[in-house]
Amino acid sequence: MDRTLKKDQRMTYETVLVEKKDGIATVRFNRPDKRNAMSPQLHKDMTKVLEDLRYDDEARVLVLAGVGKAFCAGMDLKQFFIELNDDRKEYDRILRLALEWRGRTLRFYPKPTIAMIHGFCFGGAFSIVEGCDLAISAEDTTFGLSEINFGMFPGGTVSKSMANLMRPRDALWYGMLGRTFDGKKAEQMGFINLAVPAAQLEAETMKVAAELVTKDPIALRCVKEAYRFSLEMPWDAAMALSGAKESEVAYLQNDAWKTGGIGDFLKGKYKPGLGGPGKS
Numbered sequence: 001m002d003r004t005l006k007k008d009q010r011m012t013y014e015t016v017l018v019e020k021k022d023g024i025a026t027v028r029f030n031r032p033d034k035r036n037a038m039s040p041q042l043h044k045d046m047t048k049v050l051e052d053l054r055y056d057d058e059a060r061v062l063v064l065a066g067v068g069k070a071f072c073a074g075m076d077l078k079q080f081f082i083e084l085n086d087d088r089k090e091y092d093r094i095l096r097l098a099l100e101w102r103g104r105t106l107r108f109y110p111k112p113t114i115a116m117i118h119g120f121c122f123g124g125a126f127s128i129v130e131g132c133d134l135a136i137s138a139e140d141t142t143f144g145l146s147e148i149n150f151g152m153f154p155g156g157t158v159s160k161s162m163a164n165l166m167r168p169r170d171a172l173w174y175g176m177l178g179r180t181f182d183g184k185k186a187e188q189m190g191f192i193n194l195a196v197p198a199a200q201l202e203a204e205t206m207k208v209a210a211e212l213v214t215k216d217p218i219a220l221r222c223v224k225e226a227y228r229f230s231l232e233m234p235w236d237a238a239m240a241l242s243g244a245k246e247s248e249v250a251y252l253q254n255d256a257w258k259t260g261g262i263g264d265f266l267k268g269k270y271k272p273g274l275g276g277p278g279k280s
């Protein structure tokens with residue numbers, strides 16, 4: 001991949017690197033010496049990164065990844081659980097940031113998000129994978145709910161992420177045994193979309209990200225919102241939300257999905273069943 005980027009295409013944070021190119025913002029956890037374990041600073045940085053990219057027109061799709069040998073080794077066990085043990089206010093402040101950016105901000109992010117996973121992915125990192133819309137992993141990634149191995153259960157956002165994304169037998173198997181599984185198994189379980197050989201991970205992920213860049217961003221946001229909110233709504237409320245979203249798309253796009261979208265199909269210009277004409 002071409003890594004020659006102009007200065008304004010790079011954004012620098014203490015523990016996160018952001019590169020923007022062709023509408024794709026690649027957000028890399030950058031604590032390779034600690035296998036990208038999520039330190040208090042990383043939670044502060046990710047809160048800021050997601051806020052900054054939310055309003056950045058150059059970032060139409062986000063890819064979350066890790067620098068070095070790991071995607072993310074979970075919560076920083078030392079800096080969070082041990083060093084903040086006697087500072088309950090700071091512990092609470094960081095915990096709230098940690099829960100918020102993965103559990104709510106990422107899940108309801110107005111732009112598509114893809115987790116690009118390699119190396120190691122443990123514990124709290126499951127909530128990053130679950131909060132992203134799509135997930136692609138190297139076949140040889142090591143995944144694990146390691147909490148039980150140090151006498152804990154998957155706390156914070158992790159149990160909810162397990163409930164949201166894993167089948168009951170898988171969640172309790174891996175949660176209770178603390179055994180690891182690889183990328184191929186993660187794909188079979190439906191925990192990720194796709195496992196590819198490590199050497200192809202970045203190319204395959206960027207191909208998917210580039211495809212998302214061609215889709216209408218307002219419609220993409222509504223795909224997520226209608227789906228994610230519907231999961232937690234009774235049927236009547238979900239129908240009301242759907243109706244409101246339809247009006248929102250029509251208003252924000254000035255009816256483009258009917259005039260250009262359906263209109264071009266009816267004029268024989270393309271077949272939406274087989275792909276889109278591409279929108280920018």
Ligand code: ACO
Pocket residue numbers: 033034035037038069073074075076077078079120122123124125146147155
């Ligand atoms: N928290 C804090 N430090 C960590 C973490 C972590 N989660 N994971 C790795 N590190 C640190 C190690 O302490 C070590 O630091 P040091 O060089 O200062 O001694 C460094 O990262 C490299 O770790 P190694 O263990 O030497 O690397 P290796 O590649 O051999 O193993 C592995 C990687 C398997 C990820 C291992 O470090 C490990 O088991 N980490 C803990 C994983 C875990 O249980 N995560 C927490 C899940 S629970 C939750 O998120 C709430």
